Amino acid sequence: MxxxxxxxxxxxxxxxxxxxxxxxxxxxxxxxxxxxxxxxxxxxxxxxxxxxxxxxxxxxxxxxxxxxxxxxxxxxxxxxxxxxxxxxxxxxxxxxxxxxxxxxxxxPVARKRADRIQRVCSVLETALATVPNCRIENKRLTGTVHVRSVPPAVEPVVRRVTREVVDRFGGDALEISTGKRILEIGPDVPxxxxxxxxxxxxxxxxxxxxxxxxxxxxxxxxxxxxxxxxxxxxxxxxxxxxxxxxxxxxxxxxxxxxxxxxxxxxxxxxxxxxxxxxxxxxxxxxx
The missing domain is CATH 3.40.50.1000 (HAD superfamily/HAD-like)
Known part of the structure; x- marks a missing residue:
């Protein structure tokens, strides 16, 4: 509904x-x-x-x-x-x-999946290192990709790469949600x-x-x-x-x-x- x-x-x-x-x-x-x-x-x-x-x-x-x-x-x-x-x-x-x-x-689920968050954030830091003003924030239980100051022309690239990395290293254990010019990565829990x-x-x-x-x-x-x-x-x-x-x-x-x-x-x-x-x-x- x-x-x-x-x-x-x-x-x-x-x-x-x-x-x-x-x-x-x-x-x-x-x-x-x-x-x-x-x-x-x-x-x-x-x-x-x-x-x-x-x-x-x-x-x-x-x-x-x-x-x-x-x-x-x-x-x-x-x-x-x-x-x-x-x-x-x-x-x-x-x-x-x-x-x-x-x-x-x-x-408890977030605690168990903290290592996956760490891995995803580490990979994203390398994969997006050349994108101007793109910042990866590892918050232990979740991660944030900040795109507020990223040039508009490359923002779609950041979003695509983030989803590919989360799919590969997070699988069904992690999910992506959106906010104000950010991508949030966290455990897939309700x-x-x-x-x-x-x-x-x-x-x-x-x-x-x-x-x-x-x-x-x-x-x-x-x-x-x-x-x-x-x-x-x-x-x-x-x-x-x-x-x-x-x-x-x-x-x-x-x-x-x-x-x-x-x-x-x-x-x-x-x-x-x-x-x-x-x-x-x-x-x-x-x-």
């Missing part, structure tokens, strides 16, 4: 629904992607850093009563933990690594960010509202996991998504997080419909 997607609405237009969701909730779990969400997309992935307002907002959110924060990223767990402080939970490699409650869990979000949410009290903010194709499984009872916020344009809301950029993410930290936290635990129209919520999120 084909799942239906529709263009997400600007978050300001969805604020009455967001307020109602938080009022019905006992608490909130706010899950955040990193690249393209907390941090702008940059040509060199090593240079990615969260915008300062986002960094500050994440720390404040974690301290807010009734709110738990988590970062759910395609980056390796160790990598993303170094780039953003504050959250109590981290998921790396699209949820294949999960740090929570003082322990780190790794998907697991993604949505599964990680469901595991994280299972640790929270009943009636916790789950918020997920992300920008890429790999975030769609997380939007599916939280909607319609939770709140999915897509960062980007109005391309169809399983998220119900959207903001345009990481800069606007900071406004949403600040609103959740103040107004959103105050709404938690209230019963019944929204009853406080005194302030204009849309101006609050922009502020």
């Amino acid at each position: 084909t799942e239906t997607k529709s263009p997400p609405q600007p978050v300001d237009e969805r604020l009455p629904d967001i307020r109602a969701t938080l009022e019905r909730a006992a608490g909130a779990l706010v899950c955040l992607d990193f690249d393209g969400t907390l941090a702008p997309i940059v040509d060199n992935p090593d240079a990615a850093a969260p915008l300062e307002p986002n960094r500050t907002a994440v720390v404040s959110l974690e301290r807010a009563p009734g709110i738990t924060t988590a970062v759910v990223s395609g980056r390796a767990l160790a990598d993303v933990r170094e780039r953003v402080d504050g959250p109590s939970v981290y998921a790396g490699n699209h949820g294949l690594e999960l740090a929570r409650n003082g322990a780190v869990a790794v998907h 697991w993604g960010k949505g599964n990680a979000v469901e595991l994280i949410a299972a640790d929270e009290p009943p009636q916790t509202a789950v918020v997920y903010v992300g920008d890429d194709v790999t975030d769609e499984s997380a939007f599916r996991a939280v909607e319609p009872n939770g709140i999915g916020i897509r960062v980007g344009d109005d391309e169809p998504s399983r998220a119900s809301c959207r903001v345009e950029s990481p800069a606007e993410v900071a406004s949403v997080l600040s609103w959740l930290c103040s107004t959103g936290a105050d709404l938690l635990g209230r019963s019944g419909p929204t009853v406080e129209p005194a302030a204009d919520p849309s101006s609050t999120t922009r502020g």
Whole structure:
């Protein structure tokens, strides 16, 4: 069965629904992607850093009563933990690594297939060495081929070679998925960010509202996991998504997080419909 997607609405237009969701909730779990969400997309992935307002907002959110924060990223767990402080939970490699409650869990199939990832990344580094600005990132449990700065004329070559190498050395054990100007290589298992979000949410009290903010194709499984009872916020344009809301950029993410930290936290635990129209919520999120 084909799942239906529709263009997400600007978050300001969805604020009455967001307020109602938080009022019905006992608490909130706010899950955040990193690249393209907390941090702008940059040509060199090593240079990615969260915008300062986002960094500050994440720390404040974690301290807010009734709110738990988590970062759910395609980056390796160790990598993303170094780039953003504050959250109590981290998921790396699209949820294949999960740090929570003082322990780190790794998907058992991903662990077993790490050697194949290593081999594929090594072969690709040699096979694509002459392609300008093509970068192969070995994240142990997954690998990424970055084509953002590759000349458009040779990008099809990169995609063809990547598929040939994965087919030859990965066989049925590995698969390729696509993102924003990247090719992701990982174990062929039915697991993604949505599964990680469901595991994280299972640790929270009943009636916790789950918020997920992300920008890429790999975030769609997380939007599916939280909607319609939770709140999915897509960062980007109005391309169809399983998220119900959207903001345009990481800069606007900071406004949403600040609103959740103040107004959103105050709404938690209230019963019944929204009853406080005194302030204009849309101006609050922009502020």
